[in-house]
Amino acid sequence: MSRSRTRHVSRAAALLAALSLALTACGSSSSQGGDSGEKVDAAAVESALQAGGDLTVWAWEPTLKKVVSDFQAKYPKVHVKLVNAGTGNDQYTALQNAIKAGSGVPDLAQVEYYALPQFALGKSLTDLNRFGAGSLKSSFTTGPWTGVTSGDALYGLPMDSGPMALFYNKTIFDKYDVAVPTTWEQYLEAARKIHKADPKIYITSDTGDAGFTTSMIWQAGGKPFQVQGTSVKVDLADSGTARFTQLWQKLIDEKLLSPITGWSDEWYKGLGDGSLATLVTGAWMPANFSGAATAASGQWRVAPMPQWTAGGTATAENGGSSLTVPAASRKATLAYGFLRYATADAGATTRVEQGAFPATTADLTSESFLNKSFPYFGGQQVNKVLSEAATQVVSGWSYLPFQVYANNIYKDTVGKAYTGASTLSKALVAWQDACKEYGSTQGFTLQ
Amino acid sequence: MTATAQSDSHPRGKPRAGDPPHRTRSRRRWVGVGFIAPFLAVFTLVFLAPIVYSIYLSLFRERLIGGNSFVGFDNYVDVLNDDQFWTSLARVALFLAVQVPIMLGIALAVALAIDSRRLYAANLFRITVFLPYAVPAVVATLMWGFMYGSRFGLVGSINENLGLSLPNPLSPDLVLLSIGNIVTWEFVGYNMLIFYSALRVIPLSLYEAAEIDGAGQWRIISAIKLPAIRGALVVATIFSIIGSFQLFNEPSVMQSLAPNAIGTYFTPNMYAYSLSFSGQQYNYSAAVAIVMGIVTMIIAYVVQLRGLRRESAA
Incomplete structure (x- = not known):
C-alpha cells in the first residue's frame, strides 16, 4: 500500500476526533461534579486542606515542581500529581476533550490569559468568587487581573505575567x-x-x-x-x-x-x-x-x-498564564486551597525565586526582587x-x-x-x- | 489477471432438484450466519462503525454558543461552498497530476532496467532504490527540509560557496514541488518493487518466442512486458491516487520550516485535522473527511474502470 503511513496517521487522527466526540455525547449529560455552587469560606478551604486528598494539576510551568513539594510538606495529607499535558495549544486540546468527556479532567489547569475566555465561555471553569477570591484583587497587578476576569466572574488566579x-x-x-x-x-x-x-x-x-x-x-x-x-x-x-x-x-x-x-x-x-x-x-x-x-x-x-x-x-502584555479550577473538578475546594497557595501565598514567592516573573504586587515591589542583578545581563538589575x-x-x-x-x-x-x-x-x-x-x-x- | 474470476459459471443461485423442504432450509441459513458471525462482528466494529459514526457526526453541529443541534446536510452544503476546501483539493489534484506520473514513470524505468538483466550489481541497485521507503516519512521530510534550507541547509551552502542564488525551495511558489520531490524519493522504490515482481512472473517462454521472432528489447517491452504488468500499473496508480489525496505527513512536518508557505488548509487532510483539533469543529471536519473519501473513491474507481477496460480490450 503506497504511503500507508500517511494513511495510518490520518486514520488515527480521524478516530481520535471521532472518539473525542463520542465522549462529548456522554459528557454533556453527566453531572457537574461533587461541589455545588455554594459559597465556601476560608475556614472551609483550610479544613479541606487539613483533611487532605489527591489533586491532579495540568501545567507546563517548570517552577511549579518546587511549589508542589513545599505544599505537600505543609499539608502532608494532600497529594498533588503534577502532569505536563503539553505546552499551550496541545494542553488546551487535551483539556477541552477531557472536559467534554466528563472524565479525566484535572483539578487544576494552567491556562494562558489569551486562551482563558474560550474556556470561560464554555462554562468549563469554576468561578472563584465562590471562594471569595475576589478579595485578592489588590494582591495582583492590573494586567493579569484583567486577564482572569470576565464581567463579574473570576476564572483563575494569575500565575505570572509578561509586561x-x-x-x-x-x-x-x-x-x-x-x-x-x-x-x-x-x-x-x-x-x-x-x-x-x-x-x-x-x-x-x-x-x-x-x-x-x-x-x-x-x-x-x-x-x-x-x-x-x-x-x-x-x-x-x-x-x-x-x-x-x-x-x-x-x-x-x-x-x-x-x-x-x-x-x-x-x-x-x-x-x-x-x-x-x-x-x-x-x-x-x-x-x-x-x-x-x-x-x-x-x-x-x-x-x-x-x-x-x-x-x-x-x-x-505578551504571554503569561493563570491557574484555573475546571468546573468538572470534584474537589474544587481542595483545589482552590492549592491554587491560592501557588499563586497568592508562599508558592508565588517560591516561583519568583526560581525565575518566574510575578503577577503579585508584593513580589514585584520587594527589594530582593528589584535589586537582583543578573550576570547574563552584565549585572543589570533587570x-x-x-x-x-x-x-x-x-x-x-x-x-x-x-x-x-x-x-x-x-x-x-x-x-x-x-x-x-x-x-x-x-x-x-x-x-x-x-x-x-x-x-x-x-x-x-x-x- | 482479473479475468479468472469470471470463469466460474456454476449456477449457484438457481434452486436445484431435490432441495430440502422450506423449514430445514431456513434453519440451515441460520447455521451459516453463525459461521460468519465472528467475522461480521469484527468487520462491523472495525470497518463499518467508524464510517457510520462519522456520517452520524457530520449531520450535527456543535457551537460554542448554542450547543449541539441536528443540521441535516448543512455541513455538506458548507463543504461544497468552502473555498478553502476546494483550494486544498485543487492543490492535491495538481500534485496528483504532476507527481504521480513522474514517480510511476521513474519506478517503471528502474524496474525495466533491473529486469533487463543487463545491469551490473542489480541487487544492490534494487535495494538502494528501495531503501528510502524504509525511512519514516517524518524523518525523510526533516532530512529534505534541512537540505532545502536556503539559510542553513544545502541550498544555502551552495548559494554561499558557489556564489549562486538558487530559488528558495521553501517559498510558497515552490513548496509543492519540493514536497513532490520528497514523496517521489520515498515511493519510487516501493512502486518499482510492485512492477518488478509483476515482471518476474512473465513466463520465460514468451521471451524465447520473441527472440525467435527477432524482436528487439524495445519491442519486447512494448509487446510483452507492459501488457503483462498492466494490472500492477493500475494497482500502483490507484494507491498513488489515494496517497496523494491523503497527503499529510510531509506538508505537516514541513510547516515548521515554511510556516508562511504551508497553511492550515494546505491539503484536505491538514484542513480536516486543523478543523477538528484546533477549531473544535468535529462535525464539519467529519463532513470534509467524508466528502474527501467520496471524491477519492470516485477517482480511484474511474481509474480502475479505465485500466480494466483497456486490459480486457488488449
Whole structure:
C-alpha cells in the first residue's frame, strides 16, 4: 500500500476526533461534579486542606515542581500529581476533550490569559468568587487581573505575567554606535543602520507571530477585539493597528527582519551569536536567555519598550498564564486551597525565586526582587525595568473568545504579508474576516 | 489477471432438484450466519462503525454558543461552498497530476532496467532504490527540509560557496514541488518493487518466442512486458491516487520550516485535522473527511474502470 503511513496517521487522527466526540455525547449529560455552587469560606478551604486528598494539576510551568513539594510538606495529607499535558495549544486540546468527556479532567489547569475566555465561555471553569477570591484583587497587578476576569466572574488566579520590554544586544549597538531606540521611529532607524553596517545582522526576526502582533497593536492603543457576552466585534483596521502596520510594513519591505521563526533552534542561535540585535517580548524572557542563548552571556541588556509617541510609557502584555479550577473538578475546594497557595501565598514567592516573573504586587515591589542583578545581563538589575513595565500596561484590551483558533489560522492570511504576496494591513483584514467567519459559525453575534 | 474470476459459471443461485423442504432450509441459513458471525462482528466494529459514526457526526453541529443541534446536510452544503476546501483539493489534484506520473514513470524505468538483466550489481541497485521507503516519512521530510534550507541547509551552502542564488525551495511558489520531490524519493522504490515482481512472473517462454521472432528489447517491452504488468500499473496508480489525496505527513512536518508557505488548509487532510483539533469543529471536519473519501473513491474507481477496460480490450 503506497504511503500507508500517511494513511495510518490520518486514520488515527480521524478516530481520535471521532472518539473525542463520542465522549462529548456522554459528557454533556453527566453531572457537574461533587461541589455545588455554594459559597465556601476560608475556614472551609483550610479544613479541606487539613483533611487532605489527591489533586491532579495540568501545567507546563517548570517552577511549579518546587511549589508542589513545599505544599505537600505543609499539608502532608494532600497529594498533588503534577502532569505536563503539553505546552499551550496541545494542553488546551487535551483539556477541552477531557472536559467534554466528563472524565479525566484535572483539578487544576494552567491556562494562558489569551486562551482563558474560550474556556470561560464554555462554562468549563469554576468561578472563584465562590471562594471569595475576589478579595485578592489588590494582591495582583492590573494586567493579569484583567486577564482572569470576565464581567463579574473570576476564572483563575494569575500565575505570572509578561509586561513587554526591549531586550537588546549592547555589543552590537556599541560597535556600530547606534543609540538604543526609545521610539519606534528610532527603532526603524536603528534597524537600517545596523543592517547596513553588517548585512548579516538584523534588528530582530519575524515571520509572522499572532501573539507578538496582537501585543504590538495593544501597545499602540488598538482595541481590535471587543466582546460583550456573545456579541463580538473584530476590527483589525483601527488606528492602533494602523500605527503598527505602517511601521512594521517598512521593516518588511526593506527586508530588515530576519526570516527566522521564533523559538526555533536557529532563533536561539541568532540570539546567541549576535546576528539578532533586539527582541521585544514579555518579562518572562530572561530565564530563556540565560538558559538557551548562553553564548551571548554578558552582551544583552533590557530597556523599556519603544514608544509610539516620544516620552510615552505605554507597554502591553505578551504571554503569561493563570491557574484555573475546571468546573468538572470534584474537589474544587481542595483545589482552590492549592491554587491560592501557588499563586497568592508562599508558592508565588517560591516561583519568583526560581525565575518566574510575578503577577503579585508584593513580589514585584520587594527589594530582593528589584535589586537582583543578573550576570547574563552584565549585572543589570533587570527586574527594575520589567516591574516598572508591569505598571504601564495599556488598559482596556481584550482577546477573542476563540483566540486559540484565531492564532492558529493567523499564518494562513497574515503569512502572505511576509512572503510579499500581500501587505500587512490587507492581510490583517483578511485575518479579521476569517475570525469573523469562524465566530459566526460558532454562534456569536458579529458586528 | 482479473479475468479468472469470471470463469466460474456454476449456477449457484438457481434452486436445484431435490432441495430440502422450506423449514430445514431456513434453519440451515441460520447455521451459516453463525459461521460468519465472528467475522461480521469484527468487520462491523472495525470497518463499518467508524464510517457510520462519522456520517452520524457530520449531520450535527456543535457551537460554542448554542450547543449541539441536528443540521441535516448543512455541513455538506458548507463543504461544497468552502473555498478553502476546494483550494486544498485543487492543490492535491495538481500534485496528483504532476507527481504521480513522474514517480510511476521513474519506478517503471528502474524496474525495466533491473529486469533487463543487463545491469551490473542489480541487487544492490534494487535495494538502494528501495531503501528510502524504509525511512519514516517524518524523518525523510526533516532530512529534505534541512537540505532545502536556503539559510542553513544545502541550498544555502551552495548559494554561499558557489556564489549562486538558487530559488528558495521553501517559498510558497515552490513548496509543492519540493514536497513532490520528497514523496517521489520515498515511493519510487516501493512502486518499482510492485512492477518488478509483476515482471518476474512473465513466463520465460514468451521471451524465447520473441527472440525467435527477432524482436528487439524495445519491442519486447512494448509487446510483452507492459501488457503483462498492466494490472500492477493500475494497482500502483490507484494507491498513488489515494496517497496523494491523503497527503499529510510531509506538508505537516514541513510547516515548521515554511510556516508562511504551508497553511492550515494546505491539503484536505491538514484542513480536516486543523478543523477538528484546533477549531473544535468535529462535525464539519467529519463532513470534509467524508466528502474527501467520496471524491477519492470516485477517482480511484474511474481509474480502475479505465485500466480494466483497456486490459480486457488488449
